[in-house]
Amino acid sequence: MGRRSQNRQWLQEARTAAYEKFLQAFGNVEMELREAFVDRRAPAVVWAPFNAAVQSMSLVASQEAMAAAEQICDVVEEFTILFHGRHPADLE
Template sequence: MGGIAATLVGVVAGGVVGRRGQNRQWLQESRTAAYEKFLQAFGAVEMELREAFVDRRVPAVDWEPFNASLQSISLVASQDAMTAVNQICDVIEEFTILFHGRQPTDLEELRPIHTELCEAHVRFVNAARRSLDPLQENLIRTQGGPSPWHGVESVWARGERRPGRV
């Protein structure tokens, strides 16, 4: 009788442990996909806003993928990652306000927003990395995301407009 009980306890415990492992694996995969989707959508929004600013034109942002990525990330992100996402959204809103009712003409208006976007981007990437693996080291700088400020300044100073832009 004791052998049967031990076997049943072992089966139940194995099922619980196996289920937890599957749930953790699902969360890991879902987080990775949501973080990737958010970074891609954020990159597209940030690039369009920056290019519109530098080109001195009204931005044509496709908000649908960005908003969809926010919905996805809200389901699975860690608290630290969500805090960083909210910071990015706040700065994106500040950026879009620059265009309300006028066309921005002063590069110094963009500098603090650009700085905040760069910092928020790094915070998000680091929070996402830690939520996927707590042993991940923090990055000081990321690849992708907002371009270096010196690049924005140099394009602005030359008054360049990229081909195909009005």
């Protein structure tokens, strides 16, 4: 019983750390993309921390959390497409 409780506690702590790492990395990517979009410049995103956070999360996240993270990744990917040869006129 004690070992199972310890395993659950470890998993909860690992998930919390992975979620926190993912949210911080996403925040950095999102902020750079948004600022680059508004400033009409090419984004200078550092992708390694974001990708590492996604991988860390995939090791411990619940299926629901991972599905949500994958949706976020899809939106980020769609947003980065705006920068490849296009110059959007507004924030829409």
